[in-house]
Amino acid sequence: MAAEVYGDVGYHAASLREIAKRAGISHVGLLHHFPNREALLAAVLERRDEQDNARMAPQVFSAEAAVRHLLDLAAYNARHARVVELYVRLSAEAIGEDHPAHDYFKEHYATTRAYVQRALEELVARGALRQGIDPRTAAVGFVALMDGLQVHWLAGPDEVDMGLILRQFVEQLLKDPLE
Template sequence: MSEGYLKGRIRREDIISAAAVLYGEAGYHGSSLREIAKRVGISHAGLLYHFPTKEALLAAVLERRDAEDSVREQLSAPPGLAVLRHFVALAEHNVRHPGIVDLYSRLAAEAVAEDHPAHAYFAKHYREARESVGQSFRVLAETGELRPGTDPEHAALAFIALMDGLQVQWLTTPARVDLVGSLRFYLQTLLTVPLFP
């Protein structure tokens, strides 16, 4: 690996890090490539060498976010208690890394607009999360581990909404919101078995 390639890779990672912070602070639309370049200490042209468009940089930021919060890993777990435990583990990870939550919450709110570059990403992410949790609740209903009368689809929607809402509340008043504890409590109210034995 050449020294030039290594320096370029390090610079690329620096740009992604600066963009993630700025997107978390000001959102995608409230950020500019010039401001990101300034934070990294390079020229605007230098940034464009690595990321020719703002959309390309956003894609790199979201790709890193996926790697950091283990979304793909949690969705690949066998449906049932394992997936629910993965979501609790994700919340525990997010509490240790508030920047990820800030970034996610800010961009997700913006991406409601269909013309937002991250709209398709978040639509897919939420669909996969709902399907994963919904499938887990369906499996638990079949085994008698979901409380009788609990609708798996409604429970999945409510859980995803609760997780998002709690994360936003936790960002604004972390001392008053027990993100992990609240998620564990909600999930346990739906189950006839201990979520964590």
């Protein structure tokens, strides 16, 4: 329920009373489990990451598995607008250093860029990436594209195919197309 409220109105406008009401518990009951707004927000973000990783993260890392994981995540997101809306809204709000999710998103982006960069470095080592592609720069571009596509998709879901666009971006980096 908290994720829905955050997705609807953002973190700053969200009320613990409204979250408790939607969850069917008392305000005091909610505070028993989450002593403040920041603790609840942290739990929502951690749960989102756990769900994404449990659903799609590869058990053994490989460049192909990492790329597939991210493309699958884009396809999943295209079927779950509420999840995307929550993420987009909170990531935008968290730009300010005083936002309670600022450090979460800073770490989230660093981890995601490192994950993509690792996959691209593996592809470079195997000679599968086009000449002149810098894995670090391409990783930043991939993550920025993925997030930007989510904003465009929310504005016009019928006009933006996130999975297709990300796949085409990845294929521009590779010597051979994805299988």
